[in-house]
Amino acid sequence: MNDTAIEARGLTKRYGDRLAVDxxxxxxxxxxxxxxxxxxxxxxxxxxxxxxxLDAPTSGSVTVGGxxxxxxxxxxxxxxxxxxxxxxxxxRSAANHLLALAQTAGIGRARVDEVLGQVGLADVAGRRAGTxxxxxxQRLGIAGALLGDPPVLMFDEPVNGLDxxxxxxxxxxxxxxxxxxxxxxxxxxxxxxxALTAQHLVVIGxxxxxxxxxxxxxxxxxxxxxxxxxxxxxxxxxxxxRRAGGxxxxxxxxxxxxxxxxxxxxxxxxxxxxxxxxxxxxxxxxLEEVFMALTRDAVEYGVPA
Amino acid sequence: MRVLRSEWTKLxxxxxxxxxxxxxxxxxVGLGALTSSALGSGYxxxxxxxxxxxxPMVAGLPTLLITQLAVxxxxxxxxxxxxxxxxxxxxxxxxxxxxxxxxxxxxxxxGLALVLGQLVGFASFFVGQALIAGHxxxxxxxxxxxxxxxxxxxxxxxxxxxxxGFGFGAIVRSTAGGIGLIVGATLLVxxxxxxxxxxxxxxxDRYWPTAAGxxxxxxxxxxxxxxxxxxxxxxxxxxxxxxxxxxxxxRTRDT
Numbered sequence: 001m002n003d004t005a006i007e008a009r010g011l012t013k014r015y016g017d018r019l020a021v022d023x024x025x026x027x028x029x030x031x032x033x034x035x036x037x038x039x040x041x042x043x044x045x046x047x048x049x050x051x052x053x054l055d056a057p058t059s060g061s062v063t064v065g066g067x068x069x070x071x072x073x074x075x076x077x078x079x080x081x082x083x084x085x086x087x088x089x090x091x092r093s094a095a096n097h098l099l100a101l102a103q104t105a106g107i108g109r110a111r112v113d114e115v116l117g118q119v120g121l122a123d124v125a126g127r128r129a130g131t132x133x134x135x136x137x138q139r140l141g142i143a144g145a146l147l148g149d150p151p152v153l154m155f156d157e158p159v160n161g162l163d164x165x166x167x168x169x170x171x172x173x174x175x176x177x178x179x180x181x182x183x184x185x186x187x188x189x190x191x192x193x194x195a196l197t198a199q200h201l202v203v204i205g206x207x208x209x210x211x212x213x214x215x216x217x218x219x220x221x222x223x224x225x226x227x228x229x230x231x232x233x234x235x236x237x238x239x240x241x242r243r244a245g246g247x248x249x250x251x252x253x254x255x256x257x258x259x260x261x262x263x264x265x266x267x268x269x270x271x272x273x274x275x276x277x278x279x280x281x282x283x284x285x286x287l288e289e290v291f292m293a294l295t296r297d298a299v300e301y302g303v304p305a
Numbered sequence: 306m307r308v309l310r311s312e313w314t315k316l317x318x319x320x321x322x323x324x325x326x327x328x329x330x331x332x333x334v335g336l337g338a339l340t341s342s343a344l345g346s347g348y349x350x351x352x353x354x355x356x357x358x359x360x361p362m363v364a365g366l367p368t369l370l371i372t373q374l375a376v377x378x379x380x381x382x383x384x385x386x387x388x389x390x391x392x393x394x395x396x397x398x399x400x401x402x403x404x405x406x407x408x409x410x411x412x413x414x415x416g417l418a419l420v421l422g423q424l425v426g427f428a429s430f431f432v433g434q435a436l437i438a439g440h441x442x443x444x445x446x447x448x449x450x451x452x453x454x455x456x457x458x459x460x461x462x463x464x465x466x467x468x469x470g471f472g473f474g475a476i477v478r479s480t481a482g483g484i485g486l487i488v489g490a491t492l493l494v495x496x497x498x499x500x501x502x503x504x505x506x507x508x509x510d511r512y513w514p515t516a517a518g519x520x521x522x523x524x525x526x527x528x529x530x531x532x533x534x535x536x537x538x539x540x541x542x543x544x545x546x547x548x549x550x551x552x553x554x555x556r557t558r559d560t
Contacts, residue, residue: 054560055559055560075399075401079398084391088390089315089392090390091319091320091321092318093318096314096315096318097318099314100314100315100318101311101395103311104307104399104400
C-alpha cells in the first residue's frame with residue numbers, strides 16, 4: 001500500500017535565519033484524506049514545495065512512492081498538486097493552460113476536456129484565465145492536478161476563496177479521491193473544515209511536528225470533555241463539584257462548565273446535595289479548540305497576550 | 306518531444322507572443338524600407354569618389370540595431386513571463402527535470418526567432434533593395450558575393466539575440482531586469498564604448514559580443530574588425546554562456 005505514500009524523514013528547510021520546516025518526519029498514507037494543519041507560517045506550504053522538489057531541503061529527505069518526486073519517471077501520473085491557484089497566465093485560456101501541462105506527459109485534448117467537465121469549467125474552457133474568480137481558479141488548479149489521474153494528490157488551502165457550494169464540492173471530491181485509494185494531503189488553517197473532511201491529521205507549528213494521528217484518536221488524546229450544567233443554584237453546585245476534584249468555569253449564559261468530572265459524577269453530586277438540574281450535557285472540544293490549545297506556543301506571528 | 310509541444314502551446318496561446326512577433330516584422334521591414342529609401346535617395350548627390358565606395362547593404366545595420374531590441378524582449382518574456390505569472394511552479398511540477406523544461410523553451414524560442422529573423426532578413430532585403438533600385442542607385446542581389454550570407458546572417462543574428470534575452474531572463478527572473486540587461490548589452494554598452502578613449506573603444510567595437518556578431522551582415526571587409534563568421538561565433542559563445550548560467554541557476558535555485 002505504501003507505494004504511493006509521501007514519506008518525509010528529518011525534513012528541514014532553512015531560509016536564511018528562519019527555520020521553515022524543522023526535522024519533520026511523517027508518512028502520509030493512501031486511502032484517507034490527511035489534513036495538514038497549522039497556523040499561518042507554520043511551514044505547510046514549504047513542506048509541500050519540498051515534496052514536489054520546487055525547493056531543495058536543507059537536510060533530510062522526502063519521497064513519493066519511495067523516490068524523490070524529481071526522479072519520477074512520469075511526474076504527472078505520480079502527483080497532482082494545487083499549490084497556488086493564481087499561478088496561471090492571465091492571458092491564456094483555461095483549456096490551453098491545461099493542454100500545455102497535459103502535453104508534457106503526452107496527454108491529449110480529450111482528457112483536458114474531461115477534467116474541465118469534472119471540475120465544472122467546461123463552459124468557460126476558452127475563456128482567459130485572468131477573468132476567473134478565485135473559486136474558478138481553484139477549480140482550474142484542481143483540474144490540472146487531475147490530468148494524469150495520479151495516485152497522490154496535494155492541495156494547499158483549496159477552500160480559500162470558495163463559496164459554500166464550492167467548499168461542499170471540494171470536500172466531497174477529496175473524500176471520493178481517498179475512497180478510490182489515493183493519497184490525499186490537504187493543508188488548511190481552518191480546523192473546522194478539516195474536522196469535516198480529514199480522517200487523519202498532521203499538525204505542525206513553527207515547522208515542527210505537533211501531532212500525527214487519526215482524527216478520532218487525536219480528539220480523544222488531546223481534547224478533554226467539558227460538561228455543561230444548568231441549574232438554579234450554580235454557586236452551591238460549583239462548590240460541591242470543586243470539592244470532588246472538578247474544575248469549573250462560568251459560560252456565556254451563566255451556565256456552569258465543568259472539567260475533569262464526568263456527567264454521571266456531576267449528576268450524583270447534584271442528587272446528593274438535592275440540587276435540581278435543568279441541563280447536563282457532555283461536550284467534546286471542537287478540533288478548533290484542541291488545535292488552538294496545541295499550537296498556542298507555536299504561532300509564528302501571534303499577538304502577545 | 307512532449308515538452309517541446311507543451312512549450313509551443315504555451316508560446317502560441319499568448320496574444321503577447323504574436324504582438325511582439327508583429328512588432329518585429331513591422332519594425333524590421335519598415336525600418337529596412339525607410340533606411341534603404343533614405344540611402345537610395347542620397348545616391349544622386351554623391352561624388353564619383355563616393356560612388357566608388359557605394360554599398361547598398363549598409364541600410365541593413367540600423368534596422369538590425371533597432372529590431373534586435375524587440376527580438377531580445379521576446380526572448381526575455383518567454384522565461385520571465387513564467388515567473389511574473391508564477392506559472393513556473395506548475396511548469397516545474399509537470400516537468401521536474403528542469404534541464405528538459407529549459408532546453409524545450411530555448412528550442413521553441415530559437416525556432417520561432419529563426420523563422421522571424423529570416424522573414425525580417427529576406428523581406429527587408431528585397432523591399433529595401435527594390436527601393437534603392439527605384440532611386441536609380443545600384444542595388445544588391447542575392448547572387449553577389451557574400452550578399453546571401455549577409456541576409457541569412459541578419460536573421461541568425463536576431464535569433465541569437467532572442468536566446469541572449471532568454472539567458473538573461475533566466476538569470477534575473479524578472480521582465481524588467483531582463484529587458485534592462487538586453488538593452489544594456491546590445492545598445493548601452495556600445496554607446497558608452499564610443500565615449501571611451503580610442504584604443505578601448507576600438508577594442509570594444511571589435512570584441513564586444515553583439516558588435517562582433519553583427520559583422521555577419523557586412524559585405525565589405527572592415528579594417529580591424531573580426532571576420533563575419535568569427536564575430537558571429539563570438540556572439541554565439543556569449544549567448545551560450547548566458548544560457549548556461551541561466552540553466553545552472555534554474556537547476557540550483559529554489560523555484
